[in-house]
Amino acid sequence: MASSKISLKGKSKSTKGSKDRSTTKALKEWSTWGLKKAKVITHYGFIPLVIIIGMNSEPKPQLYQLLSPV
Incomplete structure (x- = not known):
């Protein structure tokens, strides 16, 4: 009876692994996919x-003031 318990435990460990x-x-895979999407x-x-x-x-600039390099 003890041997059957050992074999059951062995099977459950391999399945869990x-x-x-x-x-x-x-x-x-999901973390890689998520990081690629976050990068984009x-x-x-x-x-x-x-x-x-x-x-x-404040003060509220015009759009051309935000986009101009100066």
């Missing part, structure tokens, strides 16, 4: 964000 590996792989959003959203913040500051 494979679940942990698949969960880890899925987490890694940051790349294309930074300048519009700066313009919006600049338009809402």
Whole structure:
């Protein structure tokens, strides 16, 4: 009877280990996907964000004043 308990524990550990590996792989894939999307959003959203913040500051500049290099 003791040997059957040991074999059941052994099976459950190996199944759990494979679940942990698949969960880890899925987490890694999702984090990579999320970071790629965040990079794109940051790349294309930074300048519009700066313009919006600049338009809402005091004193209120005109759009051409925000975009001009001087």
